[in-house]
Amino acid sequence: MGRTEGDASDARAHGAARAALVRTSAVAGSRHAGRLRTRARGRLARSLVAAALPALAPLAPAAAATVELTPFSRAPTGAPPAPWKLATSPKIARHTQYDIVALDGAHVLRARADASYANLVHELAPATIATRLAWRWRIDQPVAGADLTRKSGDDVPARVCALFDLPLERLSAGDRFRIRLGRLLFDPKLPAAAICYVWDEKLAAGTWLANAYTDRVRMLVLRQGSTGRWFDESRDLRADFAAAFPDESKGGLPALAAVALSADADNTGTAALSYFGDVVLETE
Template structure:
């Protein structure tokens, strides 16, 4: 998986810091007193996700973009995510949300075409057929000197704000369910494998995760046990490293805030 938004310095590193209607695929923010619904992915009869959802690719690389389309499946509109030697994320920015210990992220996804050559343990295999990620505004002061300076340089040339901590839930090809590991290119991205292999291909799988607990397990040692503001949620896929082709679907994405 690549980090969100725009790249970091050398071409490979840039890629991995680029992580940087449909009533079923939207984010719901349940506030302590009232509920606030963010914009749905579909407005009217559009076959594309609606703003503020936006596609973020890899600038100045000439790479194809992962496609995000709204299609009917099993009697309801869902998000189709298809990557043919491509990379992109579908991003929903958030207003620096403070999340409590009970905050959860829930969604369902389905993988129809995996990436047999993907291997998240190696740079040459760093592709994911479907991912859901949460981006956190970890203070730069919590990073080591080298990573801190690299991120400062990247932010200076980026049109988008580059997060210092990105937690990605992934459907991997080989790693066992429950595996946790850093991105092969940058420790600013951590993976948590929720599905693995092909046993559940073409089946909807539901997940609900405690964002606070998962963040602390992945990054807590860097943030003194404090969860920083949540900056964005994204859905994505990439197949450009292994020159592969993948097809997945996602729906019912809900963020439920807790004090």
């Protein structure tokens, strides 16, 4: 029998959902369908096995503790220190290169993108409630032709992403279905929410926008231009999560599963160069 108009509509809807799922997976390391791979071992795990979060935030927050992710400043030059892991897809021929170099009297992470894509990801212990994320960064070569409002221009010279272990119960029925399907098809530890802090040449600092491929990733532009200079950043994750995901934030700040750093230029086919200093968290 021939396909009805309803059948065609359903097929288009399923196709759109599948495309969005692939792009959600890309934030943590895969730009295309398929399982993630790492340099050190097989697929990247993002530790989305946290215990269930309380329905309400505690009346009196616990004292904050500082957690330094494995620092670049104390690592020798060469490959990034474990447990930082490269995450990408085998279908991407060119991968952004990450290494530890000496710059301005310190050891820092260098990210070199050449029509390439990859993330460098640091997993966290399950049920880590991080309230503040701090780091320093600089760019020496921006992405020519980048436009974060379009899929064809979705490239950045520097990106820092917070990947949250958001309980699926906080999502709409449609989002729950898409995340569960994505975990079944692509990655069982696919994050349900992510905030990416980015450096962009066009959008003004302070601009919030959804990723061009999926609204489960929200981006905040922190810097514009200013090449060759170091900048220190310190972000209130509770406030930023509430701004990025106002409905989902009503249950409190979810656990942080991982932090990802990246530079990419695969969509524009250009190049980018950036540097990152140590990344520090404050936790409850």
